[in-house]
Structures are given as C-alpha cells and as structure tokens.
Amino acid sequence: MDDRFTQASGTHVYTGCELLVKGALESGVSLLTGYPGSPLAEVFDVIQRNAELLKNNGIVAQIANNEALSIARLNGSQMADVRAITFMKSVGLHVASDALAISNLAGTTGGAVVVVGDDTWSHSTQVPADSRFLARHVYTPLLEPGTFQELKDWVNAAFQISAAADLYVCYLTTENQASGGGNVELHPNIYPDITGLKRVNLDTQLIDADKRVILPPHTAQIETETLRERLPTAIETARDLGLNKIQFMAGISRKKRYPLGFVSAGLAHSYLLHALEELNLHGDIPILKLGMTHPIDADIVREFAEQVGEIYVIEEKRPLLENEIKALLTHAYQNGDIETYVNVWGKQFPDDLVGIPTVSGLDASLLIQKLIPLLKHRLGTSDTFVDLEHFAREKALQEEVSEQQIDIPQRTPTFCPGCPHRDSSSVFLEITQQFMDADYMEKHHNSEPVDLVFHGDIGCYSMLKYEPFPRLMHNLSAMALGGGSGAGIDPFIKNKQIVFMGDSTFFHGGMSAISDSIKNNQDIAYIILDNQTTAMTGHQPTPADALDLLGNPTFAQDIEKVAQGLVGDSEIDIVRTNPEDRVNYKKYLEKTILKPGVKIVIADKECAITHHRRLRREQRKTIARDGFLKYEKHINITPEVCEFCRECTAVTGCPGLKIVNTDYGEKIAIDQSNCVSDGACARIKYACPAFEEVIVTRKRPPQQQAMASGYRDLLSDDPLPPPPPLTFERNWNVYAAGVGGMGIGTISKVLVVGGYLQGYGVTFCDRKGLAIRNGGVYTHIAYTQPGVHASPVIPYGKADLLLGLDILEAARGITAQSLFRIASPTRTTAVVNTAKTETISTLIGKDNFDPDTLEETLQTHTNADTYFGVDLFAVSEQLFGNKLYANMMLLGTAFQRQLLPLELEPLQLALKQMVPHADLDTNMKAFNVGRRLALDVQQIENETPHQLNYAEMLSAKRQILEKKRGGKRLAQKYIALVESTVETLNMGSDNMHRLLALYVYDLVQFEDLNYAQVYVEKVKQVHARDSEVYDYRATKAAIRYLHKVMLIKDEVYVAHLLTSTEKLERDKELYRVDTENGDKIKYVHLNRPHFTVMGLDLETDIDTRNWQLNLMKRMKFLRRWLSKWHAREKAFREWYVTRVIDTFAPTDTEAYEKHLRALECVEEVRGYREIRYPKMEAARQIVESLLEE
Template structure:
C-alpha cells in the first residue's frame, strides 16, 4: 500500500491511472472492475499495488474475463446502493456496448461509471475510435475531464450524476491523460459502508421489474423518460458540480470565444500561454459534453460574436453547439446568430484538424492566423502584440524545417518471449510447406500455402518483421477463428489462428466452439504464457490468484477445450515450444491433420519468469555477496558468417550487430539477453552459438573502485540549479527497457520536492516490446494551465538514452520536433541500439549521422555524447543503470533546475531498495563523466599493423616448432606489405588474414593467397586507390578460409577467443573463477556420397581433438566440396582474370572481386548464394 493513496490533504504527484483510482477512493467506490487495455491497463496495476488498502475496507477489485462481463458487474452492483466503476480501452467499449446499452437504461442506485481510455493518435490501438459517439448511441452522459485535478475529482461527481440521473456515466480520458500525470490537491478517501466485509441483503420485493428489466412494452417508455427526465437531471447535477465553467469573461462583447472540452481545453490554454494571450479570450469549458448544458451555451454565446470549438477528432461537439445556437436564434431566444466554427475557419483560414489528435503546437499554428485576422487592426478592444505572433511563427518555421532520415523502430517480442519460439518455427514451416521437394520428401503430398488469421495480444507483433508472413488479416479480439470460418468452405489452404490465454477466456472459447460446430479445417495455437502479457501482466482465469492476491480457482485451458469438444474427434495437445525440433515436428503433423486442432504452447511469459529469476539472484547476492554460477549465451564472432539467419528467424533484441576485424558480426547484447537459447536453437544455420557457464568462489572483481569513485563524485561541488523564468521542460527518449520511465519518475519527484508544479507524459505504448518510448515533463513555478506536451522547439533539455529515438524527437514528420538551436541542450548515450529491421538487414543507420543531426538542431555548444551503455555494463555489470548515469551528467553540467538533495531523495523513492545503491553509484559516475568524459575510458588503443604482426608472431612461436613458422610468417607479411604500400588498416587486415590461412591449413596455403594478392596489385593503379587490391585482400581470404568442422573447432577454442571471453565475463582464474563451454553444434560429414549430420553439443576438449584433424580434408574428398569448387572458381575466373583496360572494366571487376560479400552462411544457407554469385560475376565480366 502506498502512502499517497491514503493521503488526505496537501499535494502530491500521480500518474493519470493512479488519479483514477485515487479519485474512486475519494468517491466512496465499492467495486472496481474492467478489462486491461492500453491506455488504462496501469489502473489494474495500481489496484494490485494497493490490494491491502482495498481489502482492509472491503472494496472489491476484479478483472472481468472481458469488457462486457465487467459492465454486467456494474449492472449487478446497482441492485444495491453501491458505487461501481469499470475501466477499459476504447475498443473494449465496443465489446461492452451491448451490455452497456441494457444496463444503462436499467438505471442506477449508488452510481455506475464506465471509464474509457481513448487513443486519439492511434499509437497503441488497432483502429481509430472516438468513444463519444458510441456513448451517445448508448444514451449515457459523457464526462471529459481536462486537467489532472479534474481526472481525480470528477469521479466523485460522476458517481453522483449517475445516481441522480439514473444513468451510467461514460468517463472519457485520453492516452495522454492516462499515461501522463502531475501535481494535484488531495482529499480524504471516503470508504463505503456496504462492503465485502459488511454485506447487505437485497429486498427483492422492492425491485421494480418494469424499470430494471428492459423489454417491450417498457422500452419506448424508458427511451422517452431518458430524454425528458434523466438527461435534464444529469445536466442539472453537472451544473451543481461546476463541471461546465466560463472563464475570462467580462461585461464587454467579445470578438470571439472558445468552447473546449477534455484535453482539448488544456491544449488551448497551453497554446494561448505560448502566444502570451492567456486569460484574454473567454472560454467555455464543458466537462459534461453529452448532454450539453444549453443554458450555459446560451449565456456564453450572448457575450461573443463568434464561437470556435476546440475538440479532438471529428466535429461532434461543434455540431451540438451549432444546433443549440441555431435553435435559440430560430426560436427568438437570441437576438443574433452567433457563427460557430471549428473544423472550418472563416475567410479561408485553415480549421482545426478532424483526424488524429491535437497538441499545443497544432493549435498554435491555427491560432496565429486567426488571432492576427481578428485582432490585428488597431481599433480592436483586445490588443495583440504582433511581434509575439511573428516570433512564434518564425520559431515554428525553423523547427519544422528539421529534416532527418531515420528508420522506424518497430516493436517485437521481448527477449525470452515464448511466442518467439512458436513464431520462429511457424515461419520456417510456412516456407518449407511451399517447397515441393520438401513436401514430397517429408509429407508425401503437394505444397501447402498456410493462411494465418491474426488476433489481439502479444502475438499481434507477428505483423512486424521478421514475422509478417504469419499474419494475413486481423479481426477483433478472439475472432481469428471466425475469420477462418468465413473463408474455410471456399479454400484448400490450411489455416492457423494464434490465440493467447487471456484471449481464450475473453472470447476465444466461443470461437473454438464455432469452429468445432462447423467442422473447420483450422489449427488453433493457444499461446499459454500464464499472464496477460500485452498489458502489463495482470492475472488471468488460469492463474491461481486474482488482482488482490486472493486465491482463486485456476481454470485449465486444455480441460475447457476438451469440454467444448465433447465426443467430437478433436486433436488437443499441450507442449513446450522451447523444444524446437520436437515442436516443429509436432506442428507440421498437427497442421496437416484434417478438422479443428488445438495446440497449446505452454511456456511462461519471459518477463515474469526472468523477473522472478532476477529476484532470486538478487537475494543470493544479498546473502552470499555473489552468484557462484552464471550462465550466458555467447557468439564467437570469428565463426559467425553474418548471414542473419538467426536474426531473421527470431528477431530477438538480445542480439546485436558488433563491429569486428572481419566486419559486422552478430553478437549478444549481454544486458538484454536472457539466455533462453532461442537463437542458438537455429543450429542448422550456424555453429557460432555456445552456452557459457561461469563458476566463482568469491565475488568478482570491480574494474574500478566504485566506492572511491562515488566519494570523488561527492566531492564535486554541485552546480547551482538552473534558473528559468516561468516554465522548464525536458524530453527524454529511448527504447523500452532503457529506464526512461525511471528518469521521468526521478525528475517528477525531485520537481515536486523542489516546489514546482509538475506535469508529465510518459509515452509507453509498446515499451516492453522494444518499441520507442519517451517522456515529456514540464515544471512551472506558479500554477498555470498547461498540457503535459512540450510545444515544438520548447524543450530545454533532451535526454537521449537511444540516439535514434532522440533524433526522432527532432523530426517534424514524427510529430515531436521538441528541440531548437537556441534553447535545447542535448545529453545523449552514443551507443547504437539496432532496430529489428537493422538486425535482419533491411536497413541501417549511422551513429555519426545521428550525432550530426542532434548537434545541428540543438544547442551545439551544450551537446554532450558518451557511450554510457559500455561504461555501465563494464563497471556495473549491466547497462540498465546507464539512465541514472546520463541523468548525473545532465545534473553536473547544470541543465537541471534541481538541487542535489532533492534528486537523491527522489532516487530513493523511484527505484527498488535492492537497486538503490547501484543506481546511486551510476548517478555519481555520471557526475564524474560530466567533468571528465575520459574518467572511465579503457586503456586499450586501436591495434596497429605492427602490434598485430608482433602478436601473431608470438602466437605462432608458441606452437610446437613454431619459431621457424613465426619467422617465415613475419618475413612473408613484411615483404608483401613493403611491396603493396597500402595504409596501416589494410596492412593490419592483410597480416591477420595471412595468419588465419596458416592456422587454417599451412604456410604454403597462405603463400598462395599472398601471390594472388600480389598479382592483383601488379595490375592495379594508385589512381583508383588500389581498390581492387584491397578488395582481393578481404574477399580472397573469405573464400579460401573454408569454415569446416576442423577450422570452426579451432576458432571456438583459440587462445584469442578464450582471452576475450574471460575479459567479457570478468573471469579471474587466480581467484578461483572457471569458464566452461557447451558448443551448440550440428556437424556434417560427407562419407561415400552420403551426408551425415546430427546435433552434437561439444565441450572444449572434444573440439581440441577435432581441430587437429586436418587430415580429414584429404581423407573425405567430398567434404565441403561445393565450397572448394567455389574457391577454385573464384581464383580462376575472378582473381586470375583481373586485367582491366578502362575505368568501366575496372569497376566491373572490382564488383566481381567483392561478390563474396553476398556469400554468407553455412551449407544450405550458403550454397544458393554461391550460385547467385557466379551468375552475377558472369554478367559483370562478360564484356571485360
């Protein structure tokens, strides 16, 4: 239980979802229910966090199986004098509409409120929706709070309006309000008399069936009663609660006036504030937007010549105002017709957009020409400062001119997500089922084009790369099977529907029943991860407790399906999708069976599993001081071919692109990877994956003394808090999991302690699915009506935990454009976080380009960039603490209007006690970085040609009779380098490649490579920068270095690799640390014309034997024959034919030499690429 939720007075800060719960508590609520969906899913987390408080006072909190059942709970609650609220997202209201239509007209007693979260910008909702329309259709009054204070306070009013009007109230908030928050004044909670601890008895004799049961012939009567009695009562009650108010009105007649509601009102006030026009134009703020209080509209209209309606999305309120004003004028109750504008403005001025949402900047852009047009002349009663309008206009033109070209960051499954296991297998199967050869060999039938029906849940991520093949349509939640029913009788395709466990109970049971009844040929893959993963891990009917922690009956999906099947011949199986080989075989067999099939993929959500594992690890560290055993997935970059099969098969953000001596390779993001092995199970693709086990006898060493570092930082004099006139704002951007929410929380709490009025907006959306996230936060010294959205170019500070998302904050096309050169300081993490499309090779971006854009469009003198991920991971063991490091940088450089004491106090409240010390250290390290960017720099320098040559000579010398070999290697390289006369980087690569070929075969094999390079160089020209020679050095090495099982065994056990891994995992053998490997291999040998391959997880001792078996290359003549043929062809047809006679032939031949760049991967992955390469080379060299 949080103290903030029992606070009775004063002020504090809350998120929008927290305010809804606090408002319900202050409003004497009895029942809290609903179904989790963005943007209101956090409401249920707040209930869970305050379970003790709710249970203490007998307040019931329950998640319904779907939104309709939640509204039905409201209906039941109104049989007694109870106050009840149901929470759902806008499309959830669609699901609830039938129940709401009946329940609403059946009436209320204590009061029933349906809180709906609208997503006006469509950032996390599948369809555009405006709940105002549906609420009106259902005859419910509509309340739209504008401010965070109203979000809390008006829930009490909503209950009372509902009770008095005998109608349910639809309470609409938007994503910006729900995921935002701010400072509010508080009242005591009002706990209910009737509760689960103090039950009452319904006197059924008092129930009026004619009113409670909506059936003809009572339906017409109730409709008339609603329009003539209930709606007027709702208006009267809203008037008594001051939900509709007129601001800034005086006795004079005004040129114009605004009518606004919801967040549109805050945007309007914010826009007028920026234009220095606040409190000078009358505004009617409507809190009750349906039915509209016609009397207050008439009063307002009598003081203005024109009305401008500000509302998000379509012109609903505008049409009401036009009708009301027109009717008053028509009936003679007004002496003039007041013009009403909104989505259209007079005199060819552009009106307010009718699609998507609004923000302060959109209104500023439309208000500037309107204000200039209406108040620009000297004889107007309200004077306008034209310089302000010009200033703002020029400012907008400047920031809207920001041009950046960056890729989108699409969401994907989290690391460790069980859905990835299924998706990866189905992606492979979908391709193989279209292969006639595969289908004939494995299933003795013709190819099958699989059709996949989409649904709502974590598996909606199948729309995005690398799995778009697995979603062909999208129906409403739980209706994928219904879509299949509509096409099944007309097609021969096999069909698959993905369904989550929450979706199964939401409505999926009915869909399965429908499929069984109608004999569909369809496979349901029920992804049972034991939680409502998409919305934040709320319990489901299959879990053993409810949202308050009460024990409940856990319903078994398999048994429910068996009950639906009855005596039908229904194939039902539960299996763990992690066992890839067995799972793939089972899936293929299941999909090809006739009829309805149910495959339950049973594996816990990766987030809940690994959170629990981390807690266990933290407890062990607390008790013992360290973990005695650690397990990691590792990739050996020398073995990786950068074929991208692993990334295309999984799309896992635990993988990353790493730059190496051999170019880009796939590596492991040690902070993101959860070592579930999903990537490693693609064994047919690559032998570079391995499981690493570290055992320790004592705590691992620290590379720097963090205690001393913290002490040093403590000695740094804190800068004076940054000063500002009226407001200060920060935009922080990153990727889900980088701690943007924690940055926001620290700054919110510190700002509150500093005495500021705080407003913020944390855009979460698909945060836990590796989507982009950001926060807007605004401090003001005095209470002023502002929205939580930063107007274009008005951010004082840009904190970029991710460079790409930081630059997105500059982009006018993305709707942010928060920075300007004369105002915004940028503090950014320069580490590159790949997008999924970058990981699979579809696009890429350069950090240097991102830095250039940041410095171009912010205050370049204030720019500070540093790779805090590398520092945090190296010194603190995980890059999760980099957010506090960057915040420390921002503080010490004087960009925060906060005192150190308030930040430190906020940090204690914002992070878990187990992580507090490390976060404090990270903040201190950031302060140190601010004054000394090299404070944590490594001593390593870029290795030169000479240092590498010496290192490789020493390595060869350590071999048996290696002294002579080392000398001959050194002479061979030095003599060739002297002849080539190339740059140091190329010389270094050449020396490395010669060494590799010696290790692969022998010195003579390396000499062949050298001679071929020298031949190219002899015909190359300096005018072309010796591009052909440089290409030959790189690609001839790649072709000659055939990564057979012998050489791969060498790479996996080389001393260079072992040394690198020990440094990476902080293994100190002198301290008793040990490192062990389990190499995840699938070797293949061709013996007597037969290919033999099998799974073989090997240890280092086995590979140490294998790497000494070079004789196998001669003994097994057919082994890797295709790679050898390609090598010989490349040397003969590409290298040996180099003799350009003009620039065009030179360019063509260089392109031919570079063709092995496209030949990547092992065996079946590589062979088609070799054929394509030969075809391209023949085309390139045809005329040379």
C-alpha cells in the same frame, strides 16, 4: 501499499491512472472492475500494488473476463447501494456497448461509472477512437475532465450524477491523460458501508423488476423517461457541481460582445489554454469549458453565445460538439431564445482559413498553428491586445521545426527477448517457407505445396505484423475473432489456416470462436499461446492463474480442460507442448496442420518477463545470502565463426542480438544487457556453430577487475560540489527519449518527483505503450511557476533539455516527420548517449542508420555550444557489467552541467523514492559517474580500447604461434612472410597491413604456412597488375576476399576458432572470470556438424565441450580423407582463384572497375551450407556477367 493512496490532504504527484484509482477511493467506491487495455492498463497495476489497502477495507477489485462482463458486474452491483466503477479502452467499450445500453437504462442505486480510455493519436490502438459517439448512442451522460486535478476529483462528481440521474456515467480520458500526470490536491478516502467485508441481505421484494428488467413494452417508456427526466437531471446535477463554466469573461459588458469565444472540453481545453499561454493571450479570450459534454447544458451555451460574436469549438476528432452546439443555437434562435444568431466554427474556419483537424488528436502546437492566422485575422487590429510581433516569432518557430527533415528508420515493436511467442513465430516462419517448397512437401509429406493463411488477433502476437514476421498475419479482426475471420473464408478455399490466440484472449471470447469452428468443421489450427499472464498490457492475472488481482486464492482454470470440454468425444486433437523444444514442436505442427478440421495446440511457456523477474528476485536473495552468484549461464556468439548471414536475426528478430564491427567486418553478437539466454536464436533451421552456452562458476565473490585509471576515477567517493540549479521564469520543459527497457520511465519518475519536491508545478506525459515490446519510449515533463498552465505535451521547439538515452529516438523527437518536434537551436540543449541500438529492420538488414550522422543532426538542430554526447553504454558496461545504469549517468551528466532546475537534495531524495531499494546503491553510483563525466569526458575517451595496429597485430599473432609445437620456427616464418609481403605491397596503409597480418595468421591456423603462402602469392599477383592510380583498390579487395574464400569454415577450423587462445581470453574479460579467484568458465557449443562419407550426407545436432573440439581441430587430415566433404566450398575457392584472381589484367578504367566488382562479389557469400550455396551461385552469375568478354 503506496502511502500516497491514503494521503488525506496536501499535494503529491500521480500518474493519470493512479489519479483515477485515488479518485475512486475518495468517492467511496465498493467495486473496481474492468479489462486491461491501453491506455488504462496501468489502473490494474495500481490496484494490485495497493491490494492491502483495498482488502483491509473490503473494497472488491476484479478483472472481468471481458469488458461486457465488467458492465454486467456494475449492473449487478446496483441492486445495492454501492458505488462501482469499471475501466476499459475505447475498443473495449465497443465490446461492452450492448451490456451498457441495457444496464444504463436499468438505472443505478449508489452510482456506476464507466471509465474509457481513448487513444486519439492511435498510438497503440488498432482503430481510431472517439467514445463520445458511443456514449450518446447508449444514453449515458459523459464527463470529460481536462486537468489532472479534475481527473481525480470528477470521479466523485460522476458518481453523484449517476446516482441522481439514475444513469451510468461515461468518464472519458485520453492517452495523454492516462499516461500523463502531475501534482494535485488531495482529500480523505471514503470507505463504503457495504463492502466485501460488510455484506448485506437483499430484500428481493423491494426490487422493482419493471425497472431492472428492460423488455418491451417497457422499453419505450423507459426511453421517454430517460430523455425527459433522467438526462435533464444529469444536467441539473452537473450544474450544481459547477462542471460547466464560462472562463475569462470578467470585465466584458453584456452590451458589447467580445469578438469571439472558444468552447472546449477535456484535454482539448488544456491544449487550448496552453496554446493561448504560448501566444501571451492566457485569460484574455472568453472560453466556455464543458465538463459534461452529454447532455449539453443548453442554458450555459446560450448565456455564452449572448456575450461573444463568434464561437470556435476546439475538440479532438470529428465535429460532435460543434454540430450539437450549432443545432442547439439554431433551435434557440428559431424559438426566440436568443436575439442574434452566432456563427459556430470548428473544423472549418471563416474566410478559407484552415480549421481544427478532424483526424488524430490535438496538442498545443497544432492549436498554435491554427490560431495564429485566425486571431491575427479576427483580432489583429490596432485597438486590440494581440502581439503581432510575438505571433511572428511563434510562426517562425513553427516553420523552423517543420524544416527539420531527417531520414531515419522506424523502430517497430517486436517480441521481448526470451518471449515464448518468438519460439512459435520463428517455427511457423520456417514451416511457411518449407510448405511452399514442392520438393520438401513431396519428400516429407507426400503432398503438393501448401500456402498457409494466417488470421490475426489482438495480443502480443499482434507483433507478427512487423518484421521479421509479416508473413504470419494476413488479416485482423477484433479480439478473439481470428477464428471467426477464418470461418468467413473457409468454405471457399483449400488453404490450411492458422490463428494465434493468447491465454487471456481465450477467456475473453476465444473459446466461443473455437466452438464456432468446431461446429462448422473449419479447417484451422488454433495455436493457443499460454504464457500464464496478460502480457500485452503489463502482466495482469488471467483466469488460469491461482491468484486474483488482489492476491486472493482463486480456482485456476485449465485451458486444455476447457478446450477438451468443447471438443467432447470428437477426434479433434488437443496437445499441450513446450515451443522451446523446436525440433519436436516443428514436427508436430507440420503433421497437425495438414490434418483436416479443427486442431488445437497449446504452446505452454511462461512469459519471459515474469519468468526472469522471478529469477532476478531469487538471484538477489542468493547474493544477499552468499554475497555472489555461484553459477551463471549465458548465450554467446563467437564472432570469428559468425558469417553475418543474419539468419538468426531474420528468423527471430530478437533484440537480444546486436551488430558489432570486427576485423572481419560486421558480425552478430549477443547484447548481454538484453539477452535472457533462452537460446531461441541458436535453435534456427540451419544451425550456426557460432552459438554456445557459457557457464561461469565461482567459489568466492568476484574481485574488482582491473580497469583504466580514467574509468576508476569515475567511481571516486570524493565529494563533488553541486552546481547552482538552473532558473526559469515561467516554465521549463524536458523531453527524454529511449527504447523500452533502457530506463526512460525511471528518469521520468525521478524528474517528476524531483520537480515536485523542489516546489514546482509538474505536468508530464509518458508515451510508453510499446515499452515492453522494445518500441520507442518518450516522456514530456514541464515545470511551471505558480499561475502558469502547461498541457502534458511540450510544444514544438520548446524543450529546454533533450535527454537522449537512445540516439535514434532522440533524433526522432526533433524531426518534422514525428509528432513532437520538440527542439530548436536557440532553446534546446541535448545530452545524448551516442551508442547505437539496432532496430529490427536494421538488425535483419532492411535498413540502417549512422549514429555519427545523427549526432551531427542533433547538434545542428539544438544548441551546438551546450551539446554533450558520449557512449554511456560503454561506460556502464565497463563499470557495472551491463548497460542498465546508463539512464542514471545521463541524468547525472545533465545535473552537473547545470541543465536541471533542481538542487541536489530533492533530486537524490527522488532517486531514493523511485528506484527499488535493491538497486539504489548502484543507481546512486551511476548518477555520480554521470556527474563526473560531465566535468571531464575526455578522460575515458582517451582510454577507449583501440584496435591493434600492424606492429601490435604481428606481435600478438607471433606470440600465439610460438606456443604451438615447433612454434618458434613457425612464428619466425610467419613474420618473414608477412613482412616481405608488406614490403612488396607497400600500400602505405597500416590498416591493410594489419589485416594482412591477421589473414595470413588465419590461413596458417587453418592449414599451414604453405597454404598461407599460396594466398600471399595470389595477392602479390593482383598487386603486380594493380596501380596506385586506382589506390590499389583491387589489391585491397584481394586481401579481404581471397582470404574469405580460402578460409573454409569446416568443422575442423570451426573447432579451432571455438577453442582459440584469443577467444578464451576475450570471454574471460567479458564474463569477468578470474581463474586465480577460483572462477571457472565452461562451454556447451551448439553444433550441427555435417560430413559427407561415401556419398552420404551425415548431419546431427550435438552439444560439444571444449575437450571434444580440441580433438576435432587436430583432424585436418579429414579434409584429404573425405574428398566430398565441403566439396562445393572447395570448388568455389578454385573457381574464384582461376576465374577472378588469375584473370585480373585490366586494360582500362572500365575493365578495372568491372574486375574490382568481380573481386568483391563474394561479399554477400555468407552462412553455412544451405544458406551459403545459393549465394555462391549468385556470385558466379554476377562474375560471369561482368567478365563475359
């Protein structure tokens, strides 16, 4: 239980969702319900964390199967004198509207509140949101809190209005409120008289059925009562509560109107105050703040209109308030209630000035843009207080940030590492391609090609819209209606149809869609992705779980049994299977899809996040008991075996993969900090032998590994004097950017609590809707001095500090194409982690970005003199074994460089409060590492591992060869061959010489010294016809690409690479294996060897151990015995030598450039077998077109 939710006085900081729950507790609520959806999903997490408090006081909290059912709960609750509240997102209100319309007119007893979250910027919602219209449509009063204090306190006001007016109250929040927060004043909780622990008996004779049951002929009567009595009562109650108020009218005479005034509500009012604050006009212009925006209090609008010359309505989205106020004042003027008609402006400003946008949302910056021309035009005379010079500076800043154009790739969301949905989507991607292959379909299914149609739905599987899976979503309907979309096209097409459906979606309404498909004999396969949680919104329980939101035991409903009830005695197949068993899963899916009618497949695999949370808890217990883990399993990729064909990334799009640079070019590697070792990347169609399982066993706790002194010094326990805190006059803003899972949320929590403990006013907004799907995560935090107003979003160019945990997302925050544009060279200091984190588009090769270029850009658009950048991931991995502590290093660096207005004590206290106890010690160490980095980053930059130079490479490979049988003589010949070749080539490039030494070594290991000699002679042959005029580019290309085609990665050579000395030593270092301490490392290599024997292609999946590969790598004789084995690769090698190498004899620059391109044509020849062969043919065609003359 969180003590903040029982705090009865004083202040504390809360998120917006936390404030809604605290407000409900302070209001005497008996029932909390709803359905999770962004931006209000966190409400249910807050409830879950405070389950003990609620259960002890009998407060009921339940997640309904859908939003309509939550409204029905409120309807039922009002049969007794209880207060009930439901939470849902804007599209959830669409689902609930029918129930709400009826329930609202049926009235209330204790009070019913419907909290709806609008995503005005459409950041994570599929349709534009403006729930104000729907609230009016169903006759509910609408409250729009503007500050975080109001967000909490007005929950009670909403209940009071609901009870007094006998109507439900819609309570509108927006994403920047729900995902934001701040410090607020607190009041005692009120615990209700009627609860789950204190039940009552209803006297049914006292129930007024004519009121509770809305049916004709009473409907029209109730509508009349609602319009003439109940809604006016709501206005009177809101007036008594002071929800609508005229601000900043002091000193203005009624005889002399103020030139203009603003009307606003909700968060738009906060943005307006913030904009006026930035324009030095806070408190100088009258504002009518409407707390209840439906029904509008006509009296206060008329009062305001009589004191101002013009009204400007500031609202998000469409001109709803504007039009209603226009109509209200027109009516008042026509009736003589006001003497002078007052013009009302909003989406259009007078004299062709641009008004308030109608699309997306608002923020202070957008209002500053629109208000400067307006106020300058209307108030910019000599006898007014408008500071035109300040306006000019603000306008210049707006223009400056608008010119910061940066071309960077989007970071689209994707499935988490280990997500079970990736198993299904990658299989379907393969099936989709194969089903369009006529030969495949004829051979395997005796069928023509089949073009699969995929109907979209709402859930984690909505990520199918993005790379690498866009082929798997052709349309999108509302939640649980993917099958319904199929029903509309099914009678008219021959295609087979697929729809993915989540387990929570199944209970939300999916079972009805399945029933509809069965009834109409639709030709569709339902793939029910049963991951045992509502993962999309943060892992709330589903009806299939054995525990409810508060941890109470409940009956766990079985999806398979429910589906069986739908199909009855029909022949419809229902199968539950594990999608991780890729081969059998794929076979079953292919057979099932091609059957006629409805098919139901339940892909049963737990959500990776919940699964690994449980594993981590178990590991922590083991470490607490034994002091270490005796067993670890990892997925590893051997870079020398990887061909960088990107098939693993293109088929899975897994963020547990990354790209690394090696002496052989770019390769795919495992990001050990993200990878969960589920092996999905290794289960692709064309098995890549680079994948393997690494098993590490330990007998005793691992010893402290040796590390360079510079890194060791970073862990020093010596006291480090803290700098004096930064000071500021009015406000101070920090913006932090990263990727989901990096720890931006922790940075935000620590800085928010630290600012609160320091005594500042704190306002913040965490944009984290895509966090658990590896999307960008951004936080805005403002510290303010007393009396200064700040909205949750930093205005353009006004961040004092930019904390970039990801360099791409840091750059996104400053570009004019983004929503935020937070940086300016005169105000902003950037502290950035310079490591590259791939996007999915860069991982699959459809985009790219250069961190060095981004770093230069950041320095250009922030204060270059105070900029600080370092690869914190590398430091964290070196010191702590993973990247997860880079966030605390970033925070420590900013603190020690005197960039935070915080003292050490409140910052450390915030860290202790916000970081889980099990990780506190390491996080504290990481924070102090960051502090030491701030003082001397050069100490680690000097010790960054460097690549071997030519002499070091030659020596290293000599030592390895010497260990072979007859190795000393072989090593001597190897050295002589390389040195003589280097002397002949004499290109003056240490890098090319070191690569030559490496490549000759590879060819010796592949076959023998004679094979390497052939390579050397061909390189010399090219060199003899090359020229320094061309910087020996052809020779350099021959060194790289002739090696590539001669080094045929057959099963024999791959076995060598997987068991080589270099690999073993590298893996020991990576996994911190100390054999002298009793550690052991073992391998399970995930292979699919391919042999051609007597014209037959033999291929099978086999998991091999090192002893087996040690035998295989000695079987070089198979290359001669099996003449057809890798025949196509051998033929390509011979073709390249004779057609490209041997013909190199350019006569002019044009011929040279063409032949150079021919030499380089094999750059894209990558992969194994079926992946490689089409690329070999493409390279042949390119060469022939280049050298045809």
